[in-house]
Structures are given as C-alpha cells and as structure tokens.
Amino acid sequence: MMTDNQLNNEQTQRTVRPQQVLKREEQPEQEPVLMAQAMQQAQAEGKCCPFCGAINAPEAMFCAQCGQPISKTTCPHCGAEMDPDADFCEVCHRYIKKDVCSFCGAHLTGNEAYCPECGSPRGGMVCPTCHTLNEFAFCKKCGTALTEEARQMMKEMQKSPDYQELLEIVQDYSRLENALPYNSERDVVREQMNIKLRERVLTLLAKDEGVENPVIPKVESKRMTKEELEEQKKIKIKMLSSILDKLAVSPMTSPVKARNYAMASKPVGVRLAWVCNYKHAMHSSPCGCAKPHMGGKWVVLGKNSTEEIKDDK
Structure with a gap:
C-alpha cells in the first residue's frame, strides 16, 4: 500500500506544467523557422536556382543540377539584360558573341x-x-543561303522525304491562296457557258479539218466557292503543320547550328513564322531569337493572317 505522501509525489510527477506545454507546442513552430534560416544562410553563401531550388556557387552562371541559367548578363551594344547562353540581343537585334562565329x-x-x-x-x-x-x-x-555550309545543308534537306512532301503541299497551298472563288451563282453559270463554248469551237475546228465525229476532251472547272476554297486551305494547313512538326528543331547546344537547321528547313511559297521555345514568341525567322538552341518550329500563317510577329529589324 502506498502512503499519502507517495501518492501526492506520483501525481506531481505526472502533472504537466503549463510552461512545459508551451515549450512542446513551440517546438513544431520553430522547425520551419530554423529551416528558413538555414535556407537563407545557404542562399547567402551561394545562388539558389529558381528552376529546381539547388544551391550553386556564388559565381555560377548556370545551375549545376538542372543546367538552367541562374545569372543574367548584359548586351555589350545596348546594355539590355539577357541570359548568359543567349547569342543574340532581341532589343537591339545584334549578335553579341565575339568568340563564336555567327x-x-x-x-x-x-x-x-x-x-x-x-x-x-x-x-x-x-x-x-x-x-x-x-x-x-x-x-x-x-532565306537565301549565304555560305557554302548553308547551301550544303539545303541540299541535304532536299533529300529528306518529309521535306519533299512539304514542298508538294506548299505548292498546292500556294495555288489555293491565288485561286479566285465563285462570288455568286452567276459566276457558276458563266463558267459553265464558257466550257460549252469551248467544246463547240473545238468541234467546229475539227470538222473543218475533216473530222466527222471529233472527240473533245472534257474540261472540269477547278474554281470553287469561298466555302469550298477555305475548307481546302484548312486541310492543306493541317497537312503542312503536321510535317513542320516533324522538322521542328529539337533542343541542342549550339544556337548557330539550331538557327541554320531551322532556316534550311523553311519552305518557300507560304507565309510562315518561327515560334521559339525560349519565350514562345513568334518571329519572322529564328534569326530574331536570342536562344534558338532551346528549339522551336515553323507555323503557317497564311496570306491574311493577323497574328503578331516579333519581326527582326
């Protein structure tokens, strides 16, 4: 049997003082604070990558963990801020790398x-x-190739089955762009009358030459209504976009090589724009992109497109 004094001592030991409760409650709240302080100290000693959160050396220009640029540089011509791996300033539109041939x-x-x-x-x-x-x-x-290497790249590109198919579709699309649609039912009737008149004239000429029953080849009009013409354009644009996606520039190390490949794959005869992966901006060509090595692709604009293009100047 426990005495009264022993019972009181045991209850006292089991009783949790208010100060102890406060300390236990404060401990979980202090952990994030300590972690934040540790992070601040690490950031003070190095650079924190905004992409992956890794801590890098203070003088680092690129993250050692993910490879993304973590510092900025300035254009030597206009002083604009830019990424250290960019070779072209989109503000003053000038090439900036003195140690790399453009x-x-x-x-x-x-x-x-x-x-x-x-x-x-x-x-x-x-x-x-x-x-x-x-x-x-x-x-x-x-888009003219100005160097021997550029001309060789174009020759190699022309051997590609995808590029050959691309050129064929571009020709078809170009014809549709220049086609004149029917504006009214009267145009349709007039076209049919012209076809019949042609057949009659050819028949008379053949009979004058002694042909009793001349066979006149039928000619079908290729003109379409506006709705039919627009539908055909949409089909061709979809086909063009599919092939241009295949020829898209994948990320690579050299901006110069990426820019040259993109220009070599550009077909003539259709209005295109270059959409870069860097800022997802629309350029008239990759020659106006600061970081074409991040990849990008050509997109079809069409003759009457109102898309805003970040043109080169």
Missing part, C-alpha cells in the same frame, strides 16, 4: 576579320538576292 559556330579568338573555318566576314554579309545585311548563314529576310 555563321558556322566555330571558335574565334576575337581579333579575326574573317572566320578561319567558313571564311565569313565578322561584320556580316550582304544578301545577293535582297541586299539585306545579315549576321547569319541564311538571309533573315528572303
């Missing part, structure tokens, strides 16, 4: 007047077709 991607020491690899001038090249000054291997305005 035409072929070869390494430069910074003092050469011409690239030792491709022979292109550092100051740019004038397009012989439209007389536009360019800093890249393809003319940003008309």
Whole structure:
C-alpha cells in the first residue's frame, strides 16, 4: 500500500506544467523557422536556382543540377539584360558573341576579320538576292543561303522525304491562296457557258479539218466557292503543320547550328513564322531569337493572317 505522501509525489510527477506545454507546442513552430534560416544562410553563401531550388556557387552562371541559367548578363551594344547562353540581343537585334562565329559556330579568338573555318566576314554579309545585311548563314529576310555550309545543308534537306512532301503541299497551298472563288451563282453559270463554248469551237475546228465525229476532251472547272476554297486551305494547313512538326528543331547546344537547321528547313511559297521555345514568341525567322538552341518550329500563317510577329529589324 502506498502512503499519502507517495501518492501526492506520483501525481506531481505526472502533472504537466503549463510552461512545459508551451515549450512542446513551440517546438513544431520553430522547425520551419530554423529551416528558413538555414535556407537563407545557404542562399547567402551561394545562388539558389529558381528552376529546381539547388544551391550553386556564388559565381555560377548556370545551375549545376538542372543546367538552367541562374545569372543574367548584359548586351555589350545596348546594355539590355539577357541570359548568359543567349547569342543574340532581341532589343537591339545584334549578335553579341565575339568568340563564336555567327555563321558556322566555330571558335574565334576575337581579333579575326574573317572566320578561319567558313571564311565569313565578322561584320556580316550582304544578301545577293535582297541586299539585306545579315549576321547569319541564311538571309533573315528572303532565306537565301549565304555560305557554302548553308547551301550544303539545303541540299541535304532536299533529300529528306518529309521535306519533299512539304514542298508538294506548299505548292498546292500556294495555288489555293491565288485561286479566285465563285462570288455568286452567276459566276457558276458563266463558267459553265464558257466550257460549252469551248467544246463547240473545238468541234467546229475539227470538222473543218475533216473530222466527222471529233472527240473533245472534257474540261472540269477547278474554281470553287469561298466555302469550298477555305475548307481546302484548312486541310492543306493541317497537312503542312503536321510535317513542320516533324522538322521542328529539337533542343541542342549550339544556337548557330539550331538557327541554320531551322532556316534550311523553311519552305518557300507560304507565309510562315518561327515560334521559339525560349519565350514562345513568334518571329519572322529564328534569326530574331536570342536562344534558338532551346528549339522551336515553323507555323503557317497564311496570306491574311493577323497574328503578331516579333519581326527582326
């Protein structure tokens, strides 16, 4: 049997003091604070990647964990802020890498007047077709290949079955863009009358030459109503988009190589825009994109498109 004093002592030991309750309640609240303080200390000692949260060295330009740029640099021409892996300033529209040839991607020491690899001038090249000054291997305005490497890339691209199919569809779409639709029922009747008149004239000419029962080949009108024409355009645009997706530029290390590949895959005869993966902006060509090596693709605009294009200047 326990005495009264022993019972009182045991109850006292089991009794939790209010101060102890407060301390136990404060402990869980202190953990996030301590973690935040530790994070702040780590950030003070290094750079925190905004993409993956990894802590990098203070002087790091790219994250060692995910490879994304974590620092900014400035354009040497206009002072605009830009990513360190960009080679083109979208503010002043100038190439900024002094140690990389803008035409072929070869390494430069910074003092050469011409690239030792491709022979292109550092100051740019004038397009012989439209007389536009360019800093890249393809003319940003008309798409003409300006270097031997660019011309070879186009020859290789033309051997691709996807590119050959693309050119055929572009020709079909171009014809639809230039086609004149029927504006009224009167146009349809007039077209049919012209077909019959043609057959009659050819029949009379054949009989004059001694042919008793001439066979006149039928000619079917290729004109369509506006609705039919627009429907055919939609079909061709869908086909074009499918092939352009196949020829899209995948992410790669060299902005110059990515830019050249994209320009080599651009077909002539249809209005296109370049949509980059960097800012998802719409450019008239990858020559106006600061980071084409992140990938992108051509999209069909059409003759009367009102899509806003971030044009090169």
